[in-house]
Amino acid sequence: MLSTAAPQACPVAPAAPSAQPTPTPSPVPIQLIQRSGLINLILPLPNAEKCSFTLYPNKTVKDLITDIREEERPNSLVLLTDKNGNRISHETPISQLLNQPFNLVIDEELFSVEPFKIVQTTDNVLGNPDLLEIASHGYHEKIKAMLLKEATKRPFMNYSEYERWCEQFGMSKEKTHQLSKAFHKIGLVLHFHENSALKDIIFLKPSIVVDAIAANLNIKFQTREAPLLRSELHKLLPLYLPLNNVKQDLDVRAEKKAKRWMAGALAYLTVQFGLLARMVWIDFNWDIMEPITYFVGVFTMMGGYLFFVLYNEDYTYKALENRQRMLALKKLYISEEFNWQKWNALHQKVLTYTKLLNVDLEEEVKGLQSATIPKTLQ
Template identity: 25%
Template sequence: MDINSVSTEGCLQPKFSEKSRSLWNHWMMFGGTVDCNLRMPDLLVEYKHGRLVLAVPLPSRQEKCLFHLRPVLSTVSGFLHDIQKEDPGVLTASVLTTDGVSIASATPINTLLNKEFKLCINGVIYNVQAASTVPSEAVSNVADIKNMVHMLHTALNLPEHHLMKERQLQKKLDILKQELKPLEQMKVRLQKTAEHRSSRALWAGLALLSVQGGALAWLTWWVYSWDIMEPVTYFITYGTSMGVYAYYVLTKQDYVYPDAKDRQFLHYFYKGVKKQKFDVEKYNTLKDELASVEVDLKRLRNPNRLQLPVEQIEPNCHAALP
C-alpha cells in the first residue's frame, strides 16, 4: 500500500489509496503499532459556547472530534473512555505529563488543566496546551463552580429538609407543652401558696416588733423606771445582734430583708412541693428540653439561612426551678 502524506488535520494516520484504506484500518484495529516517539502538532484547549473543549484527532475516522471537558465532574479515565467510545479504533490511550510520566486515571480534569500535558493515542503523542483565551474562571476558579453547585443543591433539597425537620421539632414541642401543662398549673398553685405564707410571716414579724416596742414602753413608763429597763433593752439589742449573726452563719447570707423574704418563699414552696409530691426534677428536665427545641426552631428559621429579612428575636423567658 502507498502512503502519500501525513494528514493536515493533525492525525497520525497517513493518506491511502482507496484500495488499501480498509487494510490499514484493520491493521490498526488488531494490533498495529506506531512509533511512540512520533509527535504530532500541539492540541489546544479552547473555550467555546461557555464550555471547555478539546479537538482530538481520531485514527479511524481521519478527522478531529470535539470533546467537552468538565473540570469538576470529569476525570482522566472518563475523558479517555469518551475517546475510545467515539472511535473503536483507539486501542491504547493515556495521558502523560510533559516529562512522560503517566497520570492516574482518577485525576480530576481541573487538575489536569492547570498545566500542559501529553495525550498518547495508539502510540502517537500530542502536546496539549491551554489556550491563552480561556477565561480563568473556566480553569482555575473551580472553587466558584463547586460553590455554585452546592448552592444549587441547597436550593433544590434544603427547603424540603427544613420543612421535615421543622415538623419534627414542632411535634416534639407540642408534646413537651402537653406534658408540662399539668406541672405548670401545680407550680402556679404552689407559688401562690408560698407567696401568701411568706407575706403572712412578714406581717407576723412586724406585729411581734410592735408588741415588743409597746411592752418595753409600758414597762418603762408605767411599771418600772428607765434606770431599771435600760439594761433590759441593752440585752434585747445584743440578743438581736446574735440572732442576725447566727442567720449569717447558718445561711452564708447577710440578713437583708428581700433576700430573707425570698428564702422564706423557697422554704414554703418546697414544703408544698413535698406535700403535693410535685416532681421538680421532671419539671426541670422538661423545661430544658423545651428550651432546647425552641432554640433549634429559631436556628432552623434563621432568616440568614432562609435568605429572608432579619426579624427581631425575643429573648427566651422560660426558666427552670431553682
C-alpha cells in the first residue's frame, strides 16, 4: 500500500542574492497525463520541444532529476520543493511525491505541478469501451489463458484461429481486434496488425521475436542502471579474479587426481581379473572358483548400492569420477586454505552483474591492471 504521508522536506538555507537568483515562475504549464495506469510528466526542453517523463511509483525524486538532466540539461540545477519552498529529499518515493502539489525548479525557472489535475488520455486501447465490456464478462481472462496455454506448444498462430476462439464467446470482429491490440500493448503476444506481411500472424512468444531482432541487428539490451552496475562490477573484479584463478587451478588439480584414481581402479580390476583367471584355469578349477566369483560379484553390487545410499545418485562410472573429484577438491580447499564461501558470494554477484549488463566478463576486465583474465567462467 502506498504511503499517504507528505514528502520528506529539507529546509533550504537562504542563499545570498548574488549567489543564486530567485527562480521565476514559468509561463509554460506542466501537464500530468495518465497513460496505461502510469502518470507522465510533460516538461518543455530548452529547444522548445516537450518531453514526457514516466513517474514510476517505485522510483525516487533522485531518479526523476537524473532523467531530466539526461534530456539536454546535463549541467542544469534541478531540484524539487514543496509549496513552502522547502527542498524535497532525493530519497522521497514518487508515489509519496504525488500526494500534494510541488514545484520543479530548473535553473532560474520554476514550474508548478498539481498532481490532482491529471489528464486522462482517451487514446489508450486499454480503456476502449469494447474492452471494458469484454472485461466485464471475463472473456479476456479466458482468451488470455488459452493464448498462454497455446504458447507452450508453438511460437505463433494464425489470426484466423484467434478469431474463431473469440467467436465462441460471441465477440464481434471489432472487439476481437481491440482485444488483440490490448494483448499486444501489454506484451502478452505480438500482433502487427498494420503490417500487411505479418497481420495474419500472432506471435505467442514475444521474447523469441525480440531476441531474433536483437541478434540480427547486434543489439545488446542493458538496464537504465548500467553505469552504476558497471561501476559495482569493476569494484568486485579485483577481489573476484584472483580467487577465481586460484579456484581454476585447484579444479584442474582435482580433475587430474580423479583421473589418476580412476586409472588406479582400472589397474585393480585388471589384476583381479588376472588372479581369478589363474585360479580358475591353473591353480584350481571352475567347481572350486564358482562360489568365489559369485561372492566377488555380489560384493561389487553391494558396493554400488552403498554408493547410492550414501550419495543419493546412481552408481555409474561418471558419478564415481565426479565423487572422487569432489573429494579431492575438498581436500585441496582445506590444504590450500581456499575461502570457497567468499569466492561463491563474489561469483554470484559477478554473474548477476554481467547478466544484467549483457556483457562478456573478459571484455570488462580489459584495462584492469590488478587482475588477470580468467580462461573460463565456471
